[in-house]
Amino acid sequence: MSFSDFNLPPEILRALSDRGHHDPTPIQQGAIPPGLEGRDIVATAETGSGKTCAFLAPMLDRLHRGHVSHLGGLVITPTRELAAQIGREFQLLARHLRLRAAVIVGGESERRQIDEIRKGAQVLIACPGRLIDYLDRHIVKLDRVEMVVIDEADRLLDMGFLPQLRRIMKMVPRKRQTMMFSATMASGPEMIAREFLHHPERVTIGARALPPATIRQAIYPVTMENKSKMLLEILKRPEIESAIVFTRTKSRADRVAKLLQRNDIRAVQIHGDRSQGQRNAALAGFRAHRYRVMVATDVAARGLDIPGVSHVINFDLPDDTDGYIHRIGRTARMGNSGEAISLVTPEERVTLARLERILGSELDREHVDGFEKVQIAPAKPVTLFRSAGARFRSARNRPRSRWA
Ligand code: AMP
Numbered sequence: 536m537s538f539s540d541f542n543l544p545p546e547i548l549r550a551l552s553d554r555g556h557h558d559p560t561p562i563q564q565g566a567i568p569p570g571l572e573g574r575d576i577v578a579t580a581e582t583g584s585g586k587t588c589a590f591l592a593p594m595l596d597r598l599h600r601g602h603v604s605h606l607g608g609l610v611i612t613p614t615r616e617l618a619a620q621i622g623r624e625f626q627l628l629a630r631h632l633r634l635r636a637a638v639i640v641g642g643e644s645e646r647r648q649i650d651e652i653r654k655g656a657q658v659l660i661a662c663p664g665r666l667i668d669y670l671d672r673h674i675v676k677l678d679r680v681e682m683v684v685i686d687e688a689d690r691l692l693d694m695g696f697l698p699q700l701r702r703i704m705k706m707v708p709r710k711r712q713t714m715m716f717s718a719t720m721a722s723g724p725e726m727i728a729r730e731f732l733h734h735p736e737r738v739t740i741g742a743r744a745l746p747p748a749t750i751r752q753a754i755y756p757v758t759m760e761n762k763s764k765m766l767l768e769i770l771k772r773p774e775i776e777s778a779i780v781f782t783r784t785k786s787r788a789d790r791v792a793k794l795l796q797r798n799d800i801r802a803v804q805i806h807g808d809r810s811q812g813q814r815n816a817a818l819a820g821f822r823a824h825r826y827r828v829m830v831a832t833d834v835a836a837r838g839l840d841i842p843g844v845s846h847v848i849n850f851d852l853p854d855d856t857d858g859y860i861h862r863i864g865r866t867a868r869m870g871n872s873g874e875a876i877s878l879v880t881p882e883e884r885v886t887l888a889r890l891e892r893i894l895g896s897e898l899d900r901e902h903v904d905g906f907e908k909v910q911i912a913p914a915k916p917v918t919l920f921r922s923a924g925a926r927f928r929s930a931r932n933r934p935r936s937r938w939a
Contacts, residue, residue, distance in 0.1 A: 536564060537558055538552075538556065538557065538559055541568065541592075543571070544599055544600065547599075547632070549631055550629070550631055551592075551628070553627075554627050560584055561584065562586050562738065565738035566589040566590065566714070567589060569738075570712075571592075571596055575712060575714065575734065575735040576713075576737075577714075577724075577728045577737050578714070578715070578740075579717055579719065579740065580738075583747075583840065583867075586686075587620070587621055587624045589716075590610070590684045590714050591621070591629075593682075594610075594682050595632060597681065597712070598658070598682075599634060603681070605657070606652075606657060606675065607679060607682065608658035608681070608683075609658070609659050609661065609677060609680050609682070610660045610661065610683075610684040611663060611685050611686065611700065612661070612686040613662065614834060615640040615641065615662060615811065617839070618638050618639070620839065621660045621686070622636060622638040625660065634657045635651070635654065635657060635658070636651075636656055636657070636658040637651035637656035639652075639666050639669065639675075640661070640811075641664050649669075663691070663696045664699065666703060667702060670706060676706075677703070678708060680707045680711060681708075681711055682711060682714070683704070684716070685700070685713065685714070685731065686716050687716065687717065688715050688717040688723075688727050690718075691727075692727070700727070701730075713731055713733070713735075715728055715731070715732060715735070718860070745860065745894065746863050746864065747867050749867040749872045750867045750874065751874045752863065752877075753875070753876055753899045753901045754877050754887065755900075756880075756909035756910065757878050757880060757903075757909055758907070759882070762878050763794055766780070766794075766850060768906075769848065775845060775846045776827070776843070777821070777824060777844050777845050778844065778847065779831055779841075779844055779848070780795075781830075781833070781847065781849050781850060781851070781853070783832070783851035785806040785807060785832055787850070788805075788806045788831060789804055791830045791850055792830040795828055801825065802827070802828040803821060803826045803828075803830070804817065804829070804830040804831070805818065805834065806832040806834055807832065807834050818841075830850075839865060841865065843871075844873065846866060846875070847866045847873070847874075847876070848875075848876045848877075849876070849877040849878065852877055852887060854886065856893040856894070859877075876901075879911055880909075881909060881911055
């Protein structure tokens with residue numbers, strides 16, 4: 536299948552081909568046709584699956600065909616980085632169209648954003664907080680919006696944006712097209728879908744967003760005291776060309792970045808306490824390979840598209856499996872291979888056990904020469920009740936239930 540099989544205007548097809556995209560990815564194959572028909576869509580997709588284009592193509596098509604000159608499209612997304620990324624993708628896809636977007640995020644100059652709105656943007660790409668602020672101050676009006684995209688719905692909920700989302704959705708016309716994207720379809724995103732979408736078409740790429748098979752995943756058992764030393768040792772490997780190191784907290788990100796810098800590794804950190812300017816500079820530097828390592832908290836984990844990340848290193852395991860999947864999805868983008876390394880202490884045993892249970896397999900254990908061998912017991916099933924005749928099956932061999 537190629538993009539030309541879709542009924543897209545030649546200007547969008549040309550922009551896709553300029554960008555080097557010829558064949559639609561599975562999420563694009565699933566979401567673009569019903570999107571072009573004007574249907575509501577709920578889509579679950581793996582990280583890096585090409586979902587941005589899956590919603591921008593129908594949105595641009597609709598606004599272009601309708602000769603819309605007012606504000607007709609709204610994309611709501613949880614983080615500034617995602618908003619900026621969608622803004623970049625918009626510029627590329629809309630380059631042959633007379634459509635403009637304004638990116639509305641906190642932490643940046645209001646003046647430029649307001650100028651962009653006043654110049655006449657047809658699309659707003661916005662984080663909820665700043666958008667509500669502009670709505671309250673009557674800087675923007677959403678009463679002519681025809682199409683809304685709720686991006687990363689699960690993340691919006693995790694970040695506590697449901698009240699803001701509800702307020703925003705009250706300001707858009709009831710008669711509209713709505714597309715919702717979420718990495719997982721747990722009860723929260725389901726609730727959003729029920730509340731804001733109308734008989735949506737469901738597009739699911741894989742039952743759950745499991746990591747792409749092209750990522751080699753390994754666990755490095757280590758004691759807490761040896762984590763820093765082991766990280767330095769691992770980073771001596773020449774094959775680690777470009778790595779994101781994830782830590783659990785902002786202060787740990789700062790500490791690890793300083794440790795690497797002291798050891799002559801070109802490293803930069805990105806987390807919520809850094810200014811927007813610092814975050815932009817860090818990302819730009821990492822993208823341009825001026826830094827070999829970017830140390831990040833989970834703000835950088837979702838959706839960021841940085842080509843050529845060869846390794847993701849979890850200095851700390853994230854608390855939940857979705858977080859793990861999102862983090863490691865920063866490598867092996869669009870079919871390239873990549874490696875995910877997780878330093879795991881015996882204290883993180885329970886988190887690891889849950890992770891392996893959901894992934895459905897035990898991850899490889901690796902050892903680094905010169906470090907003591909640390910044992911981390913494999914996942915054990917939690918037996919709440921076992922009847923006399925019940926046959927014992929390990930958690931790993933047990934067939935996954937439909938609801939696993
Ligand atoms: P996304 O999931 O939207 O963050 O997209 C991940 C990356 O895939 C971005 O760099 C897109 O430019 C790229 N991409 C999206 N669609 C395609 C396609 N059909 N073919 C090749 N690359 C694509």
